[in-house]
Structure formats: C-alpha cells, structure tokens
Amino acid sequence: MTNGTGEPADVTVVFSRTGAGGGATDNVTKTVEGLAPGAVEKGRVELGGTASGVKVLKVRSVPSAEASRPNGPCPASGVLVSVGEGDAATGLRVVGLHLRNCGTAAVTLNGYPELQVLDEERKPVDGVQVVHGGARIATGTGADAPPQEFVLKPGEGAGSTLVWRNTTGAGDPVNAPYVRVRATPGAAPVTVTPELDLGTTGSLGVGAWVRDDAGTSASGR
Structure with a gap:
C-alpha cells in the first residue's frame, strides 16, 4: 500500500x-x-x-490526525469516536456512532454530532442533507430521542445513530465512504468510514447523543 x-x-x-x-x-x-x-x-x-x-x-x-482508533491512545481531545458495524435490511441502513471519554476531565454533550459527508477523495459531497433524527427516513431506528444535556465522566461513553436508505430513482446514486464527525461544535474532527450508499435519496439522518447506559444507542455497523 x-x-x-x-x-x-x-x-x-x-x-x-x-x-x-x-x-x-x-x-x-x-x-x-x-x-x-x-x-x-x-x-x-x-x-x-x-x-x-x-x-x-x-x-x-x-x-x-483525524483517524478513528477506538483501541488506540487517547487523543488530545480526550474523546475517542468510532463507527459500529450496523444493520441493513430492505435498503435501510442503521449504523452506530460511539464516543468514549478517555481523558481526565468531564465532557458535556448536548445535541447532535456535526457531520460532513465526504467522497472517496475525502471531498465534501454536495446535495446531501443531514437531518436530525431518523423519522424522515424510517421509524423505529432508535434515532429519535430528543437531545438532552449530560456529562460524561472519564471512562463513560455515549452513542448516536446514522440512518439512511440506498433507494435509487432519477439521478446519480451517491456513494460516500467517509464522514467527518465533530462530537460537539468546535471539537476536533474525527473521520470514520461508514461506507454510505445513499442511492438518490440525498438524505442522512443522525440521532442525538445518548448515554450508552440509557439503552437507546444503536448497535451499529
């Protein structure tokens, strides 16, 4: 390589x-x-x-500098962000984002991770709308819990959910391997590889951060 x-x-x-x-x-x-x-x-x-x-x-x-290394050393940001393995059925994709506070200070989360969809050359993909929650794409994905502020102590984790369909219609299908994630506004970016096959839908849903122990974060792909 x-x-x-x-x-x-x-x-x-x-x-x-x-x-x-x-x-x-x-x-x-x-x-x-x-x-x-x-x-x-x-x-x-x-x-x-x-x-x-x-x-x-x-x-x-x-x-x-942006690589996701869930089992690697703790980065300067104090958080490790990774993408799960996920589930796929009848064109629906549900993938978990995972965050762990690996630092020594508390981390406050409130809302949704910020996402930027990138193509194979890691250039931003035009025409893809990132929507909050999964209801506009499918029901029952676990991505629709309302955002709440909470604090992660060192060692604690949180999860979010990515939801999309690979339905195709008129136009060119969008395949975007990479997503640049900012856990909070202004946070250092981490690039993960969920292999988005968005078809011609033009939409990617993202759930709010929830505690891992809340039992509502996606298992991921």
Missing part, C-alpha cells in the same frame, strides 16, 4: 481471497497507521483454506 497524500495517513486495504472459480471465499483487512507521505508499505496476505488468489476490494485512507 502507498500513501499518495501530502500528510501522514492511516491506510486500510480490504483484500478478497478468491477460490478456483474466481468467487470470493472471504475478506482480509490490513491497516497501516501513520504511513508517511509517499511511503510504501509491503506485506503478505496468506491464502489459507481453499483460496487460490487475492484481489483488492477497496482502499481507504484517512489523515492520521
């Missing part, structure tokens, strides 16, 4: 191991953190089992 950007980046490559007939047997994900600009990282993907070949499914690159 190569970092073709002008800043250190966390680069993730998803490989597909293929069988004798060319069909996929399983996927393997490799990530290199803090890859320097222009640097090349070499490695191996073991075939294993009945696999006979390997192909690259996708490559994702996030600036290391």
Whole structure:
C-alpha cells in the first residue's frame, strides 16, 4: 500500500481471497497507521483454506490526525469516536456512532454530532442533507430521542445513530465512504468510514447523543 497524500495517513486495504472459480471465499483487512507521505508499505496476505488468489476490494485512507482508533491512545481531545458495524435490511441502513471519554476531565454533550459527508477523495459531497433524527427516513431506528444535556465522566461513553436508505430513482446514486464527525461544535474532527450508499435519496439522518447506559444507542455497523 502507498500513501499518495501530502500528510501522514492511516491506510486500510480490504483484500478478497478468491477460490478456483474466481468467487470470493472471504475478506482480509490490513491497516497501516501513520504511513508517511509517499511511503510504501509491503506485506503478505496468506491464502489459507481453499483460496487460490487475492484481489483488492477497496482502499481507504484517512489523515492520521483525524483517524478513528477506538483501541488506540487517547487523543488530545480526550474523546475517542468510532463507527459500529450496523444493520441493513430492505435498503435501510442503521449504523452506530460511539464516543468514549478517555481523558481526565468531564465532557458535556448536548445535541447532535456535526457531520460532513465526504467522497472517496475525502471531498465534501454536495446535495446531501443531514437531518436530525431518523423519522424522515424510517421509524423505529432508535434515532429519535430528543437531545438532552449530560456529562460524561472519564471512562463513560455515549452513542448516536446514522440512518439512511440506498433507494435509487432519477439521478446519480451517491456513494460516500467517509464522514467527518465533530462530537460537539468546535471539537476536533474525527473521520470514520461508514461506507454510505445513499442511492438518490440525498438524505442522512443522525440521532442525538445518548448515554450508552440509557439503552437507546444503536448497535451499529
């Protein structure tokens, strides 16, 4: 893998191991953190089992300064933000955003995370409306709790929910791998990779932050 950007980046490559007939047997994900600009990282993907070949499914690159590392060191912001695995059914997508106070000071949340939808080149996507709550997209997603102010002590967590449909109609479908998240206004941004397939809907719903122990945050994808 190569970092073709002008800043250190966390680069993730998803490989597909293929069988004798060319069909996929399983996927393997490799990530290199803090890859320097222009640097090349070499490695191996073991075939294993009945696999006979390997192909690259996708490559994702996030600036290391904005990378989501849920199991990594606590950033200067004092919060770790990550995206879950999520659920998908009949074109509906429900994905959890997770936040943990990894610092030493209390963190106050009140309202919705601020989102910026980015394309494969991490450029803002025009024409996508971010709406508060999920009711305009689907009911029963867990994204419609009203915003409330609460304080997270060190070690405590909170969740939000992303909701969208991949319905297609007239126009070009929108596929946007990245979302830049600010947990609160003015907070340092974190870029996550929920792989938005918005179809031609032009809408992304986001739920208010809720405590993890409230039992209403999404399980995520």
